Amino acid sequence: MLLEADWVLPISGPPMERGAVLVVDGTIEAVGPAAALRARHPGESVETFPGCALLPGLVNSHSHLEYSAFRGFTRARGFGSWMGRLLLARRKLDADDFAASALWGAYECARSGVTSIADTAFEGEAVVRAARAAGLRSRVYLEVFGLDDDRLPQTMARLEAGLARLQRECEGGGRDGCAGPGRGPKVEAGVSPHAPYTVSARLYREVARFARRAGLRVATHVAESRAEVDLLIRGTSAISQAYRAAHLWNGQKWSPPRSSPIRYVAAAGALGRETLVIHAVQVDADDIALLAMSEAAVAHCPRSNLRLRCGAAPAAEMMSVGVHVGLGTDSLASNENLDMFAEMRTALRVSVGRAASGARPRASKAEGVTPDEPCVSAALTPAAVLRMATLEGARALGWDHMIGSLEAGKRADIIAVALRSPESVSARARGSGPAQVDPVTELVGAATAADVRMTMVEGEVVCRGSALPAEVERAFRKVCAKLAPEG
Numbered sequence: 300m301l302l303e304a305d306w307v308l309p310i311s312g313p314p315m316e317r318g319a320v321l322v323v324d325g326t327i328e329a330v331g332p333a334a335a336l337r338a339r340h341p342g343e344s345v346e347t348f349p350g351c352a353l354l355p356g357l358v359n360s361h362s363h364l365e366y367s368a369f370r371g372f373t374r375a376r377g378f379g380s381w382m383g384r385l386l387l388a389r390r391k392l393d394a395d396d397f398a399a400s401a402l403w404g405a406y407e408c409a410r411s412g413v414t415s416i417a418d419t420a421f422e423g424e425a426v427v428r429a430a431r432a433a434g435l436r437s438r439v440y441l442e443v444f445g446l447d448d449d450r451l452p453q454t455m456a457r458l459e460a461g462l463a464r465l466q467r468e469c470e471g472g473g474r475d476g477c478a479g480p481g482r483g484p485k486v487e488a489g490v491s492p493h494a495p496y497t498v499s500a501r502l503y504r505e506v507a508r509f510a511r512r513a514g515l516r517v518a519t520h521v522a523e524s525r526a527e528v529d530l531l532i533r534g535t536s537a538i539s540q541a542y543r544a545a546h547l548w549n550g551q552k553w554s555p556p557r558s559s560p561i562r563y564v565a566a567a568g569a570l571g572r573e574t575l576v577i578h579a580v581q582v583d584a585d586d587i588a589l590l591a592m593s594e595a596a597v598a599h600c601p602r603s604n605l606r607l608r609c610g611a612a613p614a615a616e617m618m619s620v621g622v623h624v625g626l627g628t629d630s631l632a633s634n635e636n637l638d639m640f641a642e643m644r645t646a647l648r649v650s651v652g653r654a655a656s657g658a659r660p661r662a663s664k665a666e667g668v669t670p671d672e673p674c675v676s677a678a679l680t681p682a683a684v685l686r687m688a689t690l691e692g693a694r695a696l697g698w699d700h701m702i703g704s705l706e707a708g709k710r711a712d713i714i715a716v717a718l719r720s721p722e723s724v725s726a727r728a729r730g731s732g733p734a735q736v737d738p739v740t741e742l743v744g745a746a747t748a749a750d751v752r753m754t755m756v757e758g759e760v761v762c763r764g765s766a767l768p769a770e771v772e773r774a775f776r777k778v779c780a781k782l783a784p785e786g
């Protein structure tokens with residue numbers, strides 16, 4: 300099948316006007332000028348997307364689809380009070396509710412042009428089923444929590460049993476649930492020690508060892524809020540207050556490590572090339588050096604970080620030292636929607652804001668680092684944030700050999716997105732030479748999830764921008780109704 304559009308954005312190369320992508324058996328066979336590919340493949344069926352750009356499917360590097368029903372749950376508020384409210388509100392939902400919530404989230408991802416997700420989940424199997432139903436490529440990291448080392452053996456046993464169930468679910472059927480393994484896009488399990496404020500150093504170490512032995516990738520929320528840093532340094536903060544309010548702080552024998560969150564995770568042996576560090580907002584120059592040295596990747600979630608008043612991660616600075624930084628929406632408990640175009644715009648805006656204000660990661664006082672050493676704080680470009688939502692996201696997940704760019708040999712995860720700017724449309728309508736438009740700047744500047752016309756995963760069209768299935772929407776609304784509106 301030949302897909303043609305006004306523009307093809309391979310990401311690994313420059314935008315191509317009037318381009319085409321040849322897809323055969325779920326794989327990209329060729330990318331090039333539409334006229335040349337038509338001439339070379341005269342018998343091939345052709346689908347044209349007028350007024351659109353074709354680009355690689357978007358990679359959402361961090362989601363919690365189980366929490367989709369919490370959409371609109373919170374206005375901007377501090378991290379500690381948000382967490383307290385979430386811990387209490389989630390008790391209103393049961394396993395079926397979380398499954399309905401995840402199913403809606405997966406369909407919404409496909410409708411929004413997301414073809415791959417890296418989801419952290421406390422149950423996991425429902426998310427695997429949801430991702431498979433919607434046709435998404437996915438990695439579902441099973442969460443593990445525990446500050447009380449007396450309970451560590453039970454925690455590890457529960458994790459191993461949960462992972463065995465999750466892996467069985469991953470090995471299940473294709474999109475229709477009855478085909479054999481190997482059909483459809485990859486669906487795999489990972490493990491997620493939740494965060495430094497919920498996971499002891501010993502548990503981090505045990506989980507990291509277990510993951511290496513089992514060949515599993517790891518994701519962990521680190522250095523998200525100032526409250527997390529304060530808890531690790533001082534032993535008390537808005538987080539411990541939220542735990543107490545939810546009756547979850549039972550005098551565990553936990554003492555603060557008195558180090559930064561990144562150094563805490565690194566010292567526990569849990570920072571490596573298999574690790575996805577979610578957030579990395581509260582990081583200093585030493586932390587960034589540690590991330591680069593360990594080859595850990597980062598999931599940058601700028602809208603969630605802004606909403607919870609956590610600040611803005613130094614994404615450009617991390618990328619400048621070789622850290623792979625993908626983009627994520629985080630959950631709908633801390634974001635408005637799963638629109639990766641909105642995420643790209645915010646990433647661009649906060650990066651430009653950081654650069655303009657001269658913000659830079661605090662220089663470490665550690666030996667060998669001069670506190671007033673100049674530190675370049677460059678801003679991201681539209682092309683850079685589009686790469687974060689595609690190829691860099693794929694690299695962050697270790698999937699760049701399969702996806703993230705339109706190149707011969709990669710899996711056919713492709714989306715068509717309508718270009719909306721009137722200037723570009725009129726330029727094309729005039730038919731007078733090349734259009735005076737930069738499609739990358741236009742997409743990052745103006746596109747929304749509603750502009751996605753087609754989502755293809757592994758050569759199969761999983762959505763044509765249409766509404767979600769009525770039964771998925773209905774079940775989801777029932778769950779939303781259980782959650783009290785914000786007071």
Ligand SMILES: [Zn+2]
Pocket residue numbers: 361362363419520577629630
């Ligand atoms: Zn998260």
